Amino acid sequence: MIRTYQGSCHCKTVRFEIDADIDHVRVCDCSVCAMRGALIHRVPADAFRLQTPLDNLSVYRWGSRTAADYFCPTCGVLPFRKPSAPTAEEAANGLAPFDGWAVNTRCLEGFDPSGVPVRTVRGSTLVIRQSR
Template identity: 35%
Template sequence: MTDSNSTDGLESKTFTGGCHCQAIRFQVIVRKFQAVDCNCSICSKKGFLHLIVPPEDFELLQGEGHLATYTFNTGIAKHYFCKTCGVHSFYRPRSHPNDYDVNLRCLDNWWQPEVQIQFEIKPFDGQNWEQRVDSIS
C-alpha cells in the first residue's frame, strides 16, 4: 500500500512486523523514512533502531495479551516486549510519549537490502539524552 502523504519526498508505505515467535504482530505506515540508532544503555543492548510514528500510523494486529511492559528511571517510556520470546518490537518512548516507536529490525523482511536501503539511519547520543532529546524529530 502506498499513498502520497510522505514528508520526505518518498511515498508512504505500509509494513508489517512482529516479534520472533510471531505472537505479536503489528502494521505501521511509514511516511518519513528516517530512523534513529541510539547509544543509550537500553537501546544499545536491545539493538533497537527507532522509527517513531503517530498513533494513527500504528496498529497492533495481534498479541496484546502476550505483551509485558518494562519501565525504569522516570517511568514515562513503556518498553513492551513479548512474554514468550522476549523481543522488543515496539514501545511508547519518553521523547514522544503519545507516539509509537517501532524497531526497524522487527519489520518483516528487514534483512533484505531493498527494505533497508529505504531508510536513513541517524546516530543519536542517548548517553547524553537530556542534552540531546530536542534533536529527535
C-alpha cells in the same frame, strides 16, 4: 512514499502493522538501547495498529518511567515502544511530547534498514530524574 508494513516479534506471537514512509532509522546510545540494537522509526498513534492485545505483552519501564518498552513474553523481542516524555530541560527548550509509537524496523516484513540513513540519538547524555 507511505507504505503499510506488517510487523511481528520473532515467534509471531506479537503482531502489528504500520503506515509509514521510513526515510531514516534512529539508534540510541543509552545503556538499554545499545544492548538491544534496535533500529527505531517513530510513527504517529493513528499509523500504528496493534493486532495482539497489549495486555499480552511484557513491559519494561526505567529511568523517568514515562516510556514503555513492550516485549514478547515468549521470544523476548522488542517490536515497539512508547517513547518517554520530554525531560524538564527538553520541555523548557520547546520539545513537545510525541504521541505515537517507536517501532523496531528490524521487526518489519520487507523492510531493509541498510537503505536508509541512520540518526544517532544521544540518550546517554540525558539527565533523567527518577520519579518516586
